Amino acid sequence: MGKIEMTYANAIKEAISEEMRRDQNVYMLGEDIGVYRGAFGVSGGMIDEFGPERIIDTPISETAFVGCAIGSAVAGMRPVVEIMFSDFMAVCWDMIINQAPKMRYMFGGKVSVPMVLRTASGGGTGAAAQHSQSLEAMLCHVPGLKVVIPSTPYDAKGLLKSAIRDNNPVMFLEQKLLYRTKGMVPEEEYTIPLGVADMKREGKDCTIVTYGRMVHMCLAAAEAVSKEGIQTEVIDLRTLLPMDKPSIIESVKKTKHLIVVHEAVKTGGLGGEIAASIAESEAFNYLDAPIKRLASEDVPVPFCPILEKGVLPDEIKIAQAIRDVLA
């Protein structure tokens, strides 16, 4: 099978474009996604291929256009709606929390909402507190949603194609700092099922469960400690809801150590959920050390790059955590 190198942003564009060619019901809407190409350049050129009827620039009106996407999904279309920054989800929280994920259940299963909501998540760009958050844990608290965070171009493309074909509202959280990163992607069509974690590195001494941009930090840390003879297993969740808990449990039973790493703030973050899942499972009896969580400090994301770097986990902090857990 041939492979080509492409960026994370292009992998996302390719996924949507392929699905738009395959299914006339798929369309995109969002702010400045047409000629402007989207704030992160993801949809560059799509308006040329698909036209303004399917690549639709909206008013700066998140509640209206996300609501419109939901309504069109109810009526049989498959919208891929872009919210420029994930922080802006708060502007249309009612649509994300009270509308899209509730309809099927409260209307007795007669309605489905096959919508993908793509949005740029995470910090590290100097955009400060209202354009840098990682809000995935809030979304995972809402049954009816699915939540996906890809870490590589390969995962982004395969997961997004599955998300577009899924008959539920899928929150697709893209990582701002990964848009320009490159990876190998098959030339042939493929999809990656939602809800399945991926072991990005195999090891026998310690399990790290992570997702999104932090996958790369964890892999770098795992590589660093490998020189000290420590073999770290890195599990990329890829889908946060539903979460592939069996894969985590199996890995922890093998390595007897667990570290959870995420960019979101620690309190109320998914690290707690993952740790609790292990505590409730048979893997708890296998643990040789307390579970450790590495996450952002419990502060809004600061502007100053020294401060921003300081509050985020990085490969040095992760490597030290591995050593600490195994000490």
Next chain:
Amino acid sequence: MATKKSAIDKNIAIELLRKMLTSRKFEEKVQYYFSLGMIHGTTHLSIGEEGTAAGTCGALEPQDQIYATHRGHSQAVCKGIDVYKMMAEIFARANGVCKGKGGSMHIADKDRGVLGANGILGPSLALACGVAFAHKKRKEDIVTVAFFGDGASNEGVFHESLNLASVWNLPVLFICTNNTYGMSTHITKVMKDTDIANRAKPYMIPAKTIDGNDVWEVYNTIKEARKYVAEGNGPMMIVENTYRISGHSKSDGNLYRTKEEIASWKEKCPIKRWKEKLIENGVCTQEEIDAVEKETTDLIEGAVKFALDSPYPKLEDVYNDVYAD
């Protein structure tokens, strides 16, 4: 827009009466069984507002779709939902229209054009834009109706949705059932200009305020509005002035309004007025009206019996329909 009022067609007249009476009797039963503690949760009755629901839904085509409000029993009934299954839903039964998962506030049956009543004020306007967007794209002769109240017109989503529907020329009919109270708060306390139709003007959406308790005026206005929207002219808004004779919900002690005010509106009851008009104009006989009374009474008694005879959901059903396959 000047509404042409044609001579009253007897079949239509009877159908509008049937819709209003079905709704009234349905809600009176809900009120009664609620007072006995046999209905769980809460319920928002639209007693007194039936002219808006019957006139609006009566003027729509069968394929048209509506988003109802939290006070939407009458809207769902008048759109033609199965009242047996709707009653079963309100009694929290497994064969309710939402399998007992929605209740009074979330009545829906997409197959009957009832896309769902919303417990949040305003989002239906945006959702209706999306449904209309899909139908427009597929060039289908379907008009999507968003019912909302005077209170919801103070929500941001109201303005966002009017703007979107206007700039995208969407086939949406925005129907405001203006009962002048947002729970207990009178419209004059929360709006400087209480003519909600004026709120459509900046978005260049034609709008009109009518007497929502005159079912014939509502019917004729919506007939024309539906035609305007279906012909691809973009959205339209109709404000139907009415009054909620029943309280806001079960907790309402009516401390914010006088008995006299309620009594004066009972005199303007849309059902009472319609019956009088039909007799005065020689459209129907008293016997014919009595026949509709009996027919609707029997229907609703049948619905209550069906609901009471229906089983509750099984506990394991709680996991169904969270996700679609």
